[in-house]
Structure formats: C-alpha cells, structure tokens
Amino acid sequence: MKIAVSSDGLDLNAKVGFRFGRSKYFIIVDYDTMEFEAVENPGASSQQGSGAQAVVLVISKKADTVLTGYCSPTAIGHLTSKNIQVVDGVKGTVGQAVQMYKTGLAQKQSGSKFMPEKKYNKINRAVLVNALRISARQFVRLLPVLIGVVLLIGLFNSFMSKELLSSVFSGNIAKDTFFGACLGSIFAGNPINSYVIGGGLLKYEISMFAVTALIISWVTVGIVQLPAEITALGKKFALTRNVVSFFLSLVIAVFTVLTVNIIGG
Numbered sequence: 489m490k491i492a493v494s495s496d497g498l499d500l501n502a503k504v505g506f507r508f509g510r511s512k513y514f515i516i517v518d519y520d521t522m523e524f525e526a527v528e529n530p531g532a533s534s535q536q537g538s539g540a541q542a543v544v545l546v547i548s549k550k551a552d553t554v555l556t557g558y559c560s561p562t563a564i565g566h567l568t569s570k571n572i573q574v575v576d577g578v579k580g581t582v583g584q585a586v587q588m589y590k591t592g593l594a595q596k597q598s599g600s601k602f603m604p605e606k607k608y609n610k611i612n613r614a615v616l617v618n619a620l621r622i623s624a625r626q627f628v629r630l631l632p633v634l635i636g637v638v639l640l641i642g643l644f645n646s647f648m649s650k651e652l653l654s655s656v657f658s659g660n661i662a663k664d665t666f667f668g669a670c671l672g673s674i675f676a677g678n679p680i681n682s683y684v685i686g687g688g689l690l691k692y693e694i695s696m697f698a699v700t701a702l703i704i705s706w707v708t709v710g711i712v713q714l715p716a717e718i719t720a721l722g723k724k725f726a727l728t729r730n731v732v733s734f735f736l737s738l739v740i741a742v743f744t745v746l747t748v749n750i751i752g753g
Contacts, residue, residue, distance in 0.1 A: 489519035491589065492551035493582045494542075498526040500583035506557035508576075509539035515582045516549050522586070522588045525549075539563040541728050546572065597632030669737050672705030673730075674712070682706040696748075701741035708733040 494505030495513045500522075505511025512532045517524045529545060531538030543566045546554055553573045564574050594706045657664045672682065686699045709730050710717065717726040 489553070490549065490551045491517045491519055491553045491555060491586055492518060492546045492549060493585055494529075494554075494556040494576075495526070495582050497582075500524060500586075501557070503581055504557055504578050504585050508554070508559040508563055509542045509555040511542070511556070514542070514545060514549070516551060517586050517592070519552075519586075522583075524582075540566075543567060545552050550656065553589065555589060609731040651678055657689075657698060659695070661695055661697050664695045664698035665701045665738055667743055668695075668700075668702035669709075669734060669741070671705075672702040672737065673709035675706055679707050696745045698740055700744050701737050704737040704740055705734060708737060 492512050493515045494508050494511035495502045495515045496505050496511065496514060497503065498515075500515065501593060502513070502515070505513070509529075511529055514527045514529055515524050515528060515573070527545065527549065529538075529542055531541035531545075539560055543563050546567065547570055551572060553575065554567060555575050555578045557576060557578060559567075559574050559576045567574050575589065578588075580588070657667065675682075675685075682703045687704050689699045689702070690696070711730070714726060714730060717730075721729075
C-alpha cells in the first residue's frame with residue numbers, strides 16, 4: 489500500500505504541504521516499510537491546472553491514499569473515482585502524518601474520508617434549507633414591488649386617457665423623444681415601474697422613440713436622487729454624470745428604435 493503525502497520538502501521530516509495541487513513535492517511512502525520516494529510536483533509552478541497535474545502524478549505512482557492539508561472538490565472527485573482515498577486537514581511532518589494515518593487519528597482529525605457517491609450524489613439538507621430560506625427572503629423583499637406594479641397599472645389605466653396623453657405628446661418624434669427623456673429623468677421609483685408606464689404609453693400609440701427614451705433615462709438619470717448623489721460622489725461628478733446620461737438616453741433611444749425597425753422590417 490502506498491501513501492502520497494503533499495510536502496514542502498524531500499523527506500519524512502518535511503512539513504505536510506497545505507495545498508494538494510501547489511505543494512512542491514509528494515512523498516510516496518510505503519505503508520509497511522516506511523520507505524519513501526520524493527517526487528517533484530509539476531503543478532507547483534503552473535499558473536493553471538496545478539490540481540490536475542498533481543492528480544495525474546499521484547495516479548501514475550499507484551498511490552492508494554493521499555494525505556494533504558487541503559484538496560479541492562474537483563481533485564477529490566478524480567482521485568476517488570480511481571479508488572484513491574483522500575484525507576485532508578492533515579498537519580505536522582510527513583512522517584507524523586503517516587503514523588497518524590496508521591493509527592486512524594488522521595481520519596478522525598480531518599473527517600475527510602471522501603466517498604464520491606456521498607459527496608456528489610447525496611443532497612445536503614442544510615444547503616437545501618438555506619437555499620429555500622434565501623429564496624423566501626428574496627420573495628418577501630420583491631413582494632412590495634409586485635404590489636406597487638399592480639397598483640400602478642390600475643392608476644395608469646384609471647387616470648391616463650388617450651386625450652390627455654395626446655395633449656402632452658404632439659406626435660413630433662424629436663419633441664416626444666426629448667419630453668420622454670425629461671419624464672424619465674424626473675420620475676423616481678423601481679425600474680420595473682418604467683416598463684408598466686412604457687407599456688401604457690405604447691397602448692395609447694405614443695411614439696416608440698419617446699417610450700424608449702423614458703425607460704432609459706428612468707434607469708440612468710435621477711433628478712430626485714441628485715442631492716444624495718452629490719453628497720456621496722461630489723457635485724461635479726453627479727451633475728456631469730446626469731447630464732451625460734440624459735443626452736445619451738436620447739441617442740440610445742433613437743439608435744435602438746431604428747435598429748429594431750431595420751431588423752423587423
């Protein structure tokens with residue numbers, strides 16, 4: 489039986505290497521006689537694929553067990569698929585690690601006797617429960633937004649008429665695009681609401697240019713939040729960013745609609 493120990497040195501007195509793939513050497517120890525062979529790890533100096541090279545080396549040396557400080561799940565999977573036991577969390581010298589393994593202390597200390605069918609096929613209940621909790625918290629945070637969207641749709645349909653919108657948007661593409669960008673810059677709220685308003689405007693045959701400019705400026709320009717932005721980032725930066733974002737919303741809106749028309753036409 490052969491034991492491969494990641495090592496920082498060339499003999500049994502060397503310290504066990506902390507990382508399986510990055511250790512300078514592997515000491516291949518005979519379980520019964522304690523005779524050993526020191527082998528340089530080709531992955532120690534590699535920028536990428538160090539773990540894979542170390543796995544290949546251990547397999548080529550026909551090791552039955554690996555003792556190391558830390559071994560990645562990927563490397564563990566490859567080793568255990570070849571029936572090579574992996575014990576990590578091992579400290580001390582190489583010789584001490586082997587003796588501890590013989591007495592069973594190494595397995596008890598690390599708790600890392602990995603079996604592939606347990607690690608990769610069995611669902612971890614704690615992880616599943618934690619994922620469900622996170623999903624529930626995200627839904628609770630999103631719920632007010634969803635309620636707000638439903639209410640906004642109702643308000644928009646109740647108070648916005650085609651006649652009112654026609655008096656605001658004249659049908660002139662240039663003016664409507666500019667006015668749409670102005671509205672988006674002034675309004676405050678969740679970006680999702682801009683889609684609701686944009687959909688309502690399209691329903692009443694408002695120009696796609698105006699609606700696109702409104703949505704873009706809603707997300708990128710924030711007149712209401714400007715005082716807070718000035719406080720946090722400085723007056724010059726905040727003003728410059730908002731002005732540039734406003735004019736870019738006009739340009740992007742025009743190019744977006746023209747591109748959609750070309751693709752669709």
